[in-house]
Every structure is written in C-alpha cells, then in structure tokens.
Amino acid sequence: MKSDTMTNGTGALLVCFLAAMMMLSFSQNGIASDNGNWPDWRGPSGQGHSDATGLPLHWSETKNIVWKTPIHDLGYSTPVVWGDQIWLTTAMRKGTILYAVCVDLNTGRVVHDVEVFRPAKPQRIHRNNSYATPSAVVEEGFVYVHYGTHGTACLDSGTGKVLWRRSDLNCDHLQGPVSSPVLYEDLLIVPLEGVDVQFTVALNKKTGETVWRYDRPRDLYEGIEPLYLLKSYHTPVIVEVDGTAQLINNGAMLVTSHEPRSGDVLWRVLYRDDNPVSRVVSGHGLLFINSGGSPGDAHLLAVRQGGVGDITKSHVVWKITEDVPSESSPVLVGDLLYTLTDSGLLICREALTGETVWSERLVGRYGASLLYADGRIYLSSKQGKTTVIRPGRTFEVLAVNELDGFLGASPAVAGKSLLLRTKTHLYRVEDR
Secondary structure, X not given: OOEEEOOOOOHHHHHHHHHHHHOOOXXXXXXXXOOOOEOOOOOOOOOOEEOOOOOOOOOEOOEXXXXXXXXXXXXXXXXXXXXXXXXXXXXXXXXXXXXXXXXXXXXXXXXXXXXXXXXXXXXXXXXXXXXXXXXXEEEOOEEEEEEOEOOEEEEEOOOOOEEEXXXXXXXXXXXXXXXXXXXXXXXXXXXXXXXXXXXXXXXXXXXXXXXXEEEOOHHHHOOXXXXXXXXXXOOOEEEEEOXXXXXXXXXXXXXXXXXXXXXXXXXXXXXOOOOOOOOOEEEOOEEEEEOOOOOOOOOEEEEEOOOOEEOHHHHXXXXXXXXXXXXXXXXXXXXXXXXXXXXXXXXXXXXXXXXEEEEEEOOOOEOOOOEEEOOEEEEEEOOOEEEEEOOXXXXXXXXXXXXXXXXXXXXEEEOOEEEEEEOOEEEEEOOO
16 A cells, blocks of 8 residues: 655654644534534534434344335435434436425425426436435525536425525536535535536525635646546535634545635645545544545545645645545544445554554445444445444444445434435434
C-alpha cells in the first residue's frame, strides 16, 4: 500500500500539531445530537454517526422486523427522518415520473405519495443507477427533494403539497443523478455536475430562488477523456473550522472550501481527473477526502484544516493511492478511519498518518456508506447482507444479517431502529 507524507515544516512539528488536534472534542466537526431525527443521508452531522443506543444487532426476514413496506418503482435514495415521518424518493424506471414518498415511522403506512416532476425527455442513465438516487433532506415542516437536472423541489411535510419547484438547474449527467442536497441555515445547497457544466448553487429554501452559484474552473477540464471523468457524484458537507462553518465541496480535479452564505472560495486542493462519489468526513483538524475514480485510480487524502488559497502543497498531510473506495463513504471513530472498497476490502487506518492497522476481505459488492452507531460499525452489501463489527485495533465481527433483495441505499437511524431500503422495500428493524 502506497502512503505519501507531505509537510510544510518539520515532521516533528506536524506530529505535535496533529496530536494536539486529537484532544479537541470530536463534536466540533463530527458527531452531532440526533434528537431522534436523521435529516440527511449521513445523519445529523453528515458524518455517518448516530448517538442512538439500543439498536438491533441481529435481524433477518423473520426476526426483529417491525414492518416491511413496499416502495413502488425504483430509487436508491437513503431514507431521511423527522419525527414520525420517513421521506424517500422513487421514480419510474425510465424517469418519466419522479415521486416523493412519506412513510409513517410507527406503522410503516404510506402517508404521502407525491408526483413531483414529470420530465418530458429524461436523460439516459447508467444501468446501475436510478432516477431517484439523490437523497432528500428534511427539517421541521419541510422536505426538500432533488433529482439532479430533472428538478429540485420543496414540499410541506404535513400536507405533501409542493411549495416550489426548480427545473432550470441543468447539466448533462451522462450516467444519471447521484448528488444529494444540503441544508444550511436558510439555504438549500445543491450540486449539479455533468460532462458539460460543473456547478453548485445555493437556493433560498423558502422560495427556491438562487442566492449564489459557483462554477468549477473550466480550464482544469480541457483535453480530459473520457468525458465521465469531468463529472462528479459528490454531496458537499458543512464542517466547522475554528468556530466557523465551511462548505466542503468535492468534485472532479479538485476539492474546494466555501463560505456557505456567499459561496466565496476559501481554499482548494488539486488532485486529478477523478469523479468523487463518497462524502468527505472530518475530525482531529483533518478532512478525509476521497477523490473517487475507477478502482485502482482513486485517491484518499488527509488535508489539514484552516488553509487559505491553493493549499495543495502545504496542507495535504498524507495520501493513499491503493485500495481506496469508489462509492462507499468512510467513517471516523476515535483516531481510526474505516474505509470499504467496492469489492469488500475493509481497512482500518490510523487517522493521523494513513498507516494501515488491519484489513479484512468481506464477501460481496459494496456501495452503501458506513454507519457508526451504538458502539458498532454497520456495513451493508449490495446483496442484502449487513456485517456488524466492533471498532478497534483488531477486527471483530459481532453479527452478520441478511435481508432479501438488493441494498442500494445507506442505512438510517430512527430512535432505536435501523431503516434499511432494498430495491423493493423499506424495513424498520428493531429489537423485539
């Protein structure tokens, strides 16, 4: 495994600095209180962490299933939760109708099934994608759904009424939409990156009106082939740095940090012509950035927070170029970073150095992001199997659970329950 260390001073000074950062509370830019809600596809902090306890360890089609609700048509979006409502999106397989669906957490009953958009000419998508892969975001009274170039909308979560729509934020996805929106204060921040244009836009969440737009520098993309290397599947994340919020925006060729209210660029790190899928995680004064790309071509970088301008040479602390995931987002637990490749190679790394602590091969193909909750890490395969491990410096499997069907979405948490979405059903799993 190749690991490069880059510093802007002596190695001793860097180690001291990073060790000091480890003493900071992880809540600075990591775990946040759930309050029983799961408003974003990676939870309340966007980091794949939950502070819930009493979650199920064992389940099957006949054990610890509170309810199992069919979801019509096709979608891979992760369920999001506010109060007793679960929201997810689905779509006709050819993209001709795009829906938002609300399921009651207690009963599994479908409360709202809303036709949000009816695209006249849906773009073609990759055979492994769907027209409802981007996840919704939800808050008190409102849910925001996004289908890439095919539309973005806000619904009243109580009535299911569509309050505003935007269908003029467009790009050529080539392989279909994946990126999810992000809520920040009064803004809904939406990435739209294709082979023709690559931009992120902030909308007034009450009206849908554009507040700011950032376009990636076009000169970075000249002469790049094949075209899919120009696009991105990323979802930005809000991280608090020195008491101030930053929007970390990962895309093809570079990652940028923005002042989220204005969109102004604070810093950038250049890497290469990749197309990120997994989301950035943070902790210990570092950002862990997966550049994406095809298996064998992806990069995983640890970037020191707090830079200004082009910090490619000054703030990249370590870089991994082998055995890096293309889809699954990692999870940081304490001082250890866990990554899972598409082919099932699970690696535990030292967060401060990138050095491997252990690696194990799991059976199956993987795309769902890792979840840390109740002192465990949950890892769901596309074949419907969820392996539960204990985090730590030795590999320990606690349980292996299996459901019928394809698991294309990441797991969500609601109280003491796990929400798991297969290609055909939504499950509520809880100890009974």
